[in-house]
Amino acid sequence: MVKVVLWVDFHCxxxxxxxxxxxxxxxxxxxxxxxMKDKKLTVTGDVDPVSIVDKLKKVCNTEIISVGPAKEPEKKKKEEPKKDDDQAKKEEEKKKLELLEAQRLAELGRLCELCHFQLRSPYPCCCRSMVEEHPNACVIC
Known part of the structure; x- marks a missing residue:
């Protein structure tokens, strides 16, 4: 769909x-x-603007002002807020639980915060990022 706005020299x-x-x-x-006041003609549809001008040149003087997509009316979505809200709440709760578990393990010193590597040893981990050698690497000391 194209919306074409033309200036047309209307006399009457x-x-x-x-x-x-x-x-x-x-x-x-x-x-x-x-x-008539602004001497504008607006054409909407699947049509070539040049063919419109060619057709109008036989009748009167014409110039193209603008060519662009026609704005279609917005379609209303069928609302199902209960299902979407339930899923969103479940995902938020799941993320919160994962975050709480990660924080608990980090407090125990069993989870490296930089690379999220879970250690099996009781000692806290110590990670250093090796930016010079590998920008995405992590080393456990």
Whole structure:
């Protein structure tokens, strides 16, 4: 869908009706509207702007002002807030539980905070990032 806005040199109502009739006969045109005050003609549909101008040049002087996508009305979504809310709440609870578990293990010194490597030894881990050699590497001392 394309919306084409044209400047058309309307002198009278007869010229306006002729230009609207000429454009409406083109294939793919869905709607045509004219504004006599601003001398603008708006065409909406699947149509080539050049073919519109060619057709209107036979009737009166014409220039293209703008060509862009036609704004379609927004479709309303079917709302199912209960299912979405339930899933979102479950995911949030799951993330909170994972975070609490990670914090508990970190407090015990069994989880490296930099690489999230779970240690089996009772000693706290000590990690250093080797930026010079490997930017994404982690070394356990």
């Amino acid at each position: 109502e007869k010229m306006k009706s002729k230009s609207m009739k000429a454009v409406s006969k083109l294939p793919g045109v869905e709607s045509v509207s004219a504004d």
